Amino acid sequence: MKKKLSVLFCALILSGMISAADIVVNCGDGSYVNAHVTYEDGNEDVSMEDMDEVALYLIEAYC
């Protein structure tokens, strides 16, 4: 069975580079899981794959 889950939004607060992001996953049963991601160093070289993997992790671990 394929679980159709959606990442609701990934809001990025930008100041040149990402300094914070919220990755919110809708589990499809009315529940949500949120990962609030921050970087101590605002100039961190953000990896898009990190963001994608966190979203998948939330789905796999909590939905």
Added chain:
Amino acid sequence: MKKQLFIFTILFVAFQTILSQNLEVIYHTDFTRNAANPRSMYGDQTVLNISSGCSEFYSVFKDKIDALTIKMQKEGASNDRILQERRKLSPGYIYFRIYKNLPKKGKLTFTDWLIHNDYGKYTEDLEKPLWKIEKASKEIIGNTCQKATAHFRGRIWTAWYTTNIPVQEGPWKLWGLPGLILEAYDSDSLYRFVAIGIKNTTERNISIREKQYINCSRGEYMKEKNRIEENLIAALTNSSTMKIVLTDSSGKKITPKSNKYINIEIDEK
């Protein structure tokens, strides 16, 4: 004499055509990677490009996402804009790329995303699965296919190949049958590749994608991949200045769980 020359010419051309077959095979790919949640299946689309005795295998969807990201970064687009555009494309879940007969004949090169902007790479001998040809046959996209099975890298694989396309190639690390593998799956139904399209292409130069790779052995890669995937949040936060706080629907903080990661290969030798 003329007849013999004609037959020789036909055979020579046919032989050359087989040797220099340039193909693009698209596979629908389903897989799961979490033993604790085996029902969470991912769908992706992969491609096997074959040219000049080499091949490369990767996710079409991930490749499109990467191409878009690189293009937008070059144009100076902001990260949120890139993320918005990425989400309009089909998600690509397979990050690895496999090159057969590269950097040279008889070798396989494997690359994969590990964490942050780090990619791992290893080269190993191109190991041929010890196939057992079975009697069963079926049609896949208009080609009669024969069944074969093999124990390979810790799993039992079933492959369906067609001698209509006499190329010893297949998806992932599978190869070595008398024809192209059009379908393959493991006995636990964790991974499945099904061909949905084949086309002849012009000769192309297949080369390993240029990146700053961390060179390692297959065993080192597998240990590192398992370590990261089984405790992703810890791996992300321990190796950078990244901090991650998880909360549920009510806003209550939740503790990160570990995952039971399923690797397509089991043995770490």
